[in-house]
Amino acid sequence: MWKFKTRSSTRSKNRAIEPQVVVTLAQQRTSLISVIGEVNTPLRFAVPATGAGDRVLDAITRAGGIKGQGYSTWVMLERGGRRATVPFENLVMNAANNIYIQPGDRIYVYQEQQKFIVFGASGAEGTLGSQGEFNFDAWRINLAEGVAKASGLQDARADAANVFLYRREPKEVAKLLGADVSGFAGDLVPVIFQINLSDPGGYFLATRTQMRNGDVIFISNSQSYQLSKFFNFVTTVTQATTGVTSTIIGVPTASAAVHGNTVATPVTGTAGTTVIPVTTATP
Incomplete structure (x- = not known):
């Protein structure tokens, strides 16, 4: 079989046969992480496409930490069109909730009392x-x-x-x-x-x-208080009834006075019945 050697192959002999090229990516917007809301320094920062190895608390730390009290702070993570919210306490007290962040994540921190x-x-x-x-x-x-x-x-x-x-x-x-x-x-x-x-x-x-x-x-x-409420209700009704009776008794008296009649003082009879004698004035 015939073998041919080109001029270029002869020149490259004894040189590096595995050249390396380094490419640096200046910015990739799809790999940005956003931290907004009740943090001291809201920001967006870039991470490698494979992730920076940071967790949610690390991202909040990059943003200067939370503004308010931890017990009233909530953290919402948006990823791929889905959202999940946990109290800030859960991130601190339970390491399993402090998950790794991924490119494109959005972290929103807000205050809401339980x-x-x-x-x-x-x-x-x-x-x-x-x-x-x-x-x-x-x-x-x-x-x-x-x-x-x-x-x-x-x-x-x-x-x-x-x-x-x-x-x-x-x-x-x-x-x-x-x-x-x-x-x-x-x-x-x-x-x-x-x-x-x-x-x-x-x-x-x-x-x-x-x-x-x-x-x-x-x-x-308590049952005793409920019974007391009932008796108070009965007393209120009785007082209201007494007030209505007094008003009704006063109607004939006022009517007689308007028509120029002499009205005597009401007297209570022996049977306990109130009697109102009315005398007609001489014209």
Whole structure:
């Protein structure tokens, strides 16, 4: 077989046969990470297409950290048209939530207090109660602390044996609690927990029950207070009836005076009936 050698091959003999070329990418917009919202220095920074090895907290640190308190800070991550939101606490306390960032991610940091609502016989004695919406003002609080934020239970009004906690639980949890979830179409099921604070063991249970954002606490009235409310209602109705009777009695008197008649002073008869003698004036 014939073998031919070209001039170029002869010149390249004994030279490098594996040349290397270095290419530097100045900017790639699809690989930018955005960190905006309640951070000290909102920014966009570039990362390699394979990722920079940074996590969500690292990206927030690049942006100067969060502005407000950690317990009221939430972090939303947008990736590929989908969004997920977690409390800032979850990123700090649970390393599994502090995931790696990827090119094109957007991180939005915002402030929103976790809140709960209290109804019923709560508040200081002699007041209408401390019903309303309350902030956590902490990363987490328990049920006992939630009741304390509403100034506790009113001694003369509250039924300590009937304190209720309303919340929504996942269907799996509701099933474990023995609830029938067949009538609920969603993933969450409304569940009511009852705690007896008249039992010392109930206080330990309340300290172990963690409050969640959107929970509702209801403190029911005692039976004696309900009976007192009934008697107050009866008294109010009786007083109103007495006032109407006095008004009706006064009508003939006023009518006689308008027509120029002499009206005598009302007298109570022996049978307890009010008699109003009216005499006609002489023309």
